[in-house]
Amino acid sequence: MRLDVFSIFPEYLAALDLSLVGKAAKSGLLDVRVHDLRDWTHDRHRTVDDTPSGGGAGMVMKPEPWGEALDAVAPVDGPAQPRLIVPTPAGRPFSQELAYELAAEPWLAFACGRYEGIDARVAEYAGERMRVDEVSIGDYVLNGGEVAVLVMVEAVARLLPGVIGNPESLAEESHSGDGLLEYPVYTKPTSWRGHDVPDVLLSGNHALIAQWRHDQAVRRTAERRPDLLAAWGGVVAGKDDAAA
Numbered sequence: 001m002r003l004d005v006f007s008i009f010p011e012y013l014a015a016l017d018l019s020l021v022g023k024a025a026k027s028g029l030l031d032v033r034v035h036d037l038r039d040w041t042h043d044r045h046r047t048v049d050d051t052p053s054g055g056g057a058g059m060v061m062k063p064e065p066w067g068e069a070l071d072a073v074a075p076v077d078g079p080a081q082p083r084l085i086v087p088t089p090a091g092r093p094f095s096q097e098l099a100y101e102l103a104a105e106p107w108l109a110f111a112c113g114r115y116e117g118i119d120a121r122v123a124e125y126a127g128e129r130m131r132v133d134e135v136s137i138g139d140y141v142l143n144g145g146e147v148a149v150l151v152m153v154e155a156v157a158r159l160l161p162g163v164i165g166n167p168e169s170l171a172e173e174s175h176s177g178d179g180l181l182e183y184p185v186y187t188k189p190t191s192w193r194g195h196d197v198p199d200v201l202l203s204g205n206h207a208l209i210a211q212w213r214h215d216q217a218v219r220r221t222a223e224r225r226p227d228l229l230a231a232w233g234g235v236v237a238g239k240d241d242a243a244a
């Protein structure tokens, strides 16, 4: 998979050189290219913003640098086009489902906006030749798209074959397995500062352990994400299970 990221703070994306995504890039599973949007400006101040049409607070990102950047990296007459992801508070919610969808794409491009956003014509222009998704990572306001891109790239990259060591763990995760939140995890020592690993996990009884983990997942989901529990629609063994 090829990933292109456009930003006026390319150093913000240095985190993509680290850990799981960094290893995937070094192993050739990912081809990560970060671009400084200001490379497509032509004035002395390398201007990327201007006042909002119609008035209002703040500044808006000018369309010209974006158009030139997209044309340079994904030429109109090129053999292929990326799927363009534009983080924005007004976007469709990013989800594990969308992460799986994006993980199947051969080429993704991410447009990191700043200020009050990117001139809307950029998405319109790009949409003439590539799929464009305006996506939000949550109902809170950030100062720009870079953090959102780091979140989405990590969520997508870890789904690529060969990227994480234990693909079996993907099946057990929240939001991608049975629709429940994960159960609590423990490791050694079995007793730590007066807190013990639950006995069932030391029993060696795999059926009991599986049941306990399921019950814990249901309890947690009921407590923290009742919306997921409703969607899960599973049969909660006993009326007290969810609250136990």
Ligand SMILES: N#Cc1c(-c2ccc3ccn(Cc4ccc(CN5CCCCC5)cc4)c3c2)n[nH]c1N
Pocket: 087, 088, 089, 091, 112, 113, 114, 115, 116, 117, 118, 135, 136, 137, 138, 139, 140, 141, 142, 143, 144, 145, 146, 148
């Ligand atoms: N993904 C994601 C995000 C973002 C995100 C993503 C990308 C950019 C680019 C710039 N900003 C800052 C910003 C701040 C406020 C507003 C709202 N204004 C209302 C009045 C009219 C103008 C727009 C828009 C843009 C961004 C924020 N925030 N939260 C998420 N989950």
